[in-house]
Amino acid sequence: AQSVAQPEDQVNVAEGNPLTVKCTYSVSGNPYLFWYVQYPNRGLQFLLKYITGDNLVKGSYGFEAEFNKSQTSFHLKKPSALVSDSALYFCAALPMDSSYKLIFGSGTRLLVRP
Amino acid sequence: EAGVTQSPTHLIKTRGQQATLRCSPISGHTSVYWYQQALGLGLQFLLWYDEGEERNRGNFPPRFSGRQFPNYSSELNVNALELEDSALYLCASTPWPGTTEAFFGQGTRLTVV
Numbered sequence: 001a002q003s004v005a006q007p008e009d010q011v012n013v014a015e016g017n018p019l020t021v022k023c024t025y026s027v028s029g030n031p032y033l034f035w036y037v038q039y040p041n042r043g044l045q046f047l048l049k050y051i052t053g054d055n056l057v058k059g060s061y062g063f064e065a066e067f068n069k070s071q072t073s074f075h076l077k078k079p080s081a082l083v084s085d086s087a088l089y090f091c092a093a094l095p096m097d098s099s100y101k102l103i104f105g106s107g108t109r110l111l112v113r114p
Numbered sequence: 115e116a117g118v119t120q121s122p123t124h125l126i127k128t129r130g131q132q133a134t135l136r137c138s139p140i141s142g143h144t145s146v147y148w149y150q151q152a153l154g155l156g157l158q159f160l161l162w163y164d165e166g167e168e169r170n171r172g173n174f175p176p177r178f179s180g181r182q183f184p185n186y187s188s189e190l191n192v193n194a195l196e197l198e199d200s201a202l203y204l205c206a207s208t209p210w211p212g213t214t215e216a217f218f219g220q221g222t223r224l225t226v227v
Contacts (some may be wrong), residue, residue, distance in 0.1 A: 032214060043118070043204055043218040051214060090157065099170050100145070100211045104157035 002027045004093050006105035013081045013112055021076040021108045023091030032094040033074040034102070035065055037087050044090065050074060061085070081112045116141070118219035120205050126225045127195050135190040135222045139207030145169075146188040147208075147216060148180065152201035160203075163188055164211050195226045 004025045013019045025031065032051050036044040048059025055067045065076050074091060091105040119138045127133050139146050148160040159172040163182035171178075177193040186207075192199055202223050206216035 034215060036218070041220075041223075043120075043220040044206075046215045046217065049214050092157075094212075094214075098212070100147075100162055100208075101159045101170060101172070102147070102149075102157075102216065103159075104149075106156040 002093070002095060002103055004091055004103050004105040006089075006091055006108045008108050009106075010109045010111060013110070015083050015112050015114050016080050019076075019078050019081045019085070019110065019112070021089050021091075021110060023074045023076065023105055025072050025074065025091075025093045025103075027093045027095050027103060029096045031096060033065075033067065034092045034094070035059065035063070035074075035076050036090045036092060038090065038107075039087050047076070047089075081110075083112050083114055086110055086112045118205055118207050118217050120203075120219035120222050122222060123220070124223045124225070126227060129195055129197060129226055131195050133192045133195055133199075133224055133226075135192075135203050135205075135224070137188045137190070137205030137207075137219060139186050139188070139205075140217055143207035143209050143217075144186055145208045145211050146182055146186065147206045148188070148190050149204045149206065150174075150201045151204060151221070152198070155201075157204070161190065162211075169211070192224070197226050200224060200226045 034049045035047040050067045058064045092102045145164040150158045162170040180190040182188045202221045204221045206218045
């Protein structure tokens with residue numbers, strides 16, 4: 001079965017420090033990859049996507065993600081975390097199989113302490 | 115431009131009742147997707163509608179159904195509600211199938227008591 005894994009339930013980081021939220025995928029072909037963020041009692045907000053090309057993708061709010069095909073990973077990064085970045089982050093993959101069904105990871109809660 | 119809107123924001127139903135959730139996609143978007151976000155289960159794909167037709171459904175029983183109207187808005191119906199149906203139901207839309215990012219609404223929190 002195709003899947004997306006986010007191995008960390010929670011990531012804790014101090015404000016101003018770099019952050020990484022990990023994601024690996026097991027999806028056939030060359031899926032599109034996404035990161036979404038969810039604030040309390042809100043829907044998902046799109047952060048960034050990888051389709052093809054440069055392995056480093058830049059997105060909203062200073063976030064970026066690094067695609068590694070050999071490791072089937074798509075880790076979310078930010079050079080300097082803000083307290084306001086604290087939220088639930090979801091990695092997702094869109095298989096190119098005409099199902100058009102996003103496969104989500106289980107989510108990682110990011111907690112940035114002042 | 116208005117985003118994806120869902121109504122109601124919160125819904126409380128009794129076990130065995132039916133729930134109807136509504137979604138209006140972004141103007142010009144023809145594809146609507148429904149996802150269930152249940153506690154501890156992450157986001158699970160429910161249904162995909164495009165041009166008024168159901169195109170794909172996830173691993174959910176038939177009591178989860180829906181439809182898409184000519185204006186591309188959509189309705190999700192859950193019959194014979196069970197306690198485990200309590201979840202946040204998210205709707206998303208894309209301009210057409212297979213587009214890159216999906217745009218999500220704020221969700222409907224369904225509580226079954």
